[in-house]
Amino acid sequence: MTVGDIIDALSVFDRDTPARLAINPFFPMAHRLGGVEESVDEHGRPMVYIAESPEAEQFGPLPPAVAVALAWQGPVDAPPRRRRGVTRPNDGH
Template sequence: MTVADLMKHLSMADPSARVRLGINPFVPMAHKMGTVTGDTDQDGRPIVYLAEDAEAVQYGYLPRPVAEALSWMPPVEPPARGGRLRAVADGDTS
């Protein structure tokens, strides 16, 4: 992803929305966004780093729809709709 790609994604969001980082696909958690800084990689190409808040503020689990959208969790199938099962008493074969 490039800065232009990120800007395109962010331009579609509500400008007053808070930013959170999704961390750890095996236990998806939401973290507060911290510093944004830049440098270059080993080949001299510019890189922008998005960092977690310095206090490592964690806001609990990532909402399931977000984890699903990131493919960190499989989608949950809604339960099949059907009639309620009735208990069958001993000897009742109707």
């Protein structure tokens, strides 16, 4: 993914919408963004890094719909509910 890809993807959203960083597909969590820095890779090519907040603020589990959209997990349906029996007084029997 390039900077242009990110700009294109984000351009459809309201500029005032908060952005979060989704990390760890095996335990998906949402984190606050902290900054953007430019550097070079091991071959001297320019790179851009999007960093987590210096406070390392974690907002908790990623919403399941986001994890599904990222293909980090499959859609999960609630387990089927079985009919519960009726509880009646024993009347001493």
